[in-house]
Amino acid sequence: MVIETHDLLKISHDDIFSHSPIPHWAVQSLEKAPYVVVRRVHAPKGQVAIGIRGKERNERFGAFLPVDCVQKQIKPEHLKERNQWKNKLAPVFLTMEFAEKILEGYGFSWGPGGSAGFELASAVETVTSKSDLDIIIRAPKLVPVNLAIEIVKKFKKCPVKVDLQVETTAGGFSLLEYARDAGPVLLKTIFGPKLSSNPWAETKISV
Template sequence: MVLEPHDLLEINRRDLISHSPIPDWALLSLEIAPFVVVRRAIAPNGQVAVGIRGRNRNERFAAFLPKNRVFRQIKPEHLTKSYLWEIKQSPVFSALTNSADLFNKYSLSWGPGGSVGFELASKVETVTLESDLDIIIRAAEQLPMDVGVQIIHELKKSPVRIDVQVETPAGSFSLSEYVRGSDLVLLKTIYGPRMSKNPWNDPK
């Protein structure tokens, strides 16, 4: 089982490992929806770094989980197999429908992250009228610049703010920053963020 950042994991909260007390809001969140998200961080051998999300943006708690205690793994790209969000009445989900056509046009491996991905995976309402749309693109090979430019151009027409993160073997970066054509982009890695000339083959 390959666990990657943004993957949602269904778990038993008793299996979580934390070096500080888990706050009450986090325990309540896990009762409502027993899902955590894989974090981009170094974890002890046999464990994965995970995060608990609450109802508010400032409610995030970091913990660890034994890899063999994952009940179910849902990747962002798994959530695009069927357009389950089309029955939902929200500007964010309408934007997701329009975005889906765009990403599928270029045969990309993609999916929703953030509150949208969490709601689709857990079946618990987490999206609000203020929610942004977070999109994850899995790109094992370099994404052509012209494709990236066209995607950002089309997404700017959306009434909803859409943030696209590109996941590579080396880490993650913002697509909007990448298409600016700068020599360096901010690459998020398990060792922390750093500026990179090649976000697909960044030397450690």
């Protein structure tokens, strides 16, 4: 099982552990929707760093989970393939129609993250009328800057703000920042952020 940042995992709340007390709201959230997102944090061997989300934006809690306690794994790109978002009327899901038309032309593997991804995985209403759309793009090979500029320009026409997160084997970075071509980009890794002139040339890091 290859577990990557942004993956959604179905779990039992009894299996998670943390170095600090787990908030009551986090336990309630897991009882309602037993799904967590994989965090970009280094975890001990045999464990995975997870994030629990609550109803409010400020309700986020980091914890850990034994890998062998994962009941189900859902990747953002799997959520896109299910197509159940095409029956939803929220602006975020309507924007996924635009995203599909734009990105399929480039051959990228991609899918929704954030609140949209969580709602599609858990079937619990999470998206609001004010939600942005987080898109996870898998890009193991270098994306030319001129191509990034072209993609970002097309996404400016979408109904809601879209955050395009590019994932390489070493970490993730903003496609918008990369498209500015103004020097190194902030590459987020499991050991923390670092500036990188070429995210694809960085040493491979695994969860």
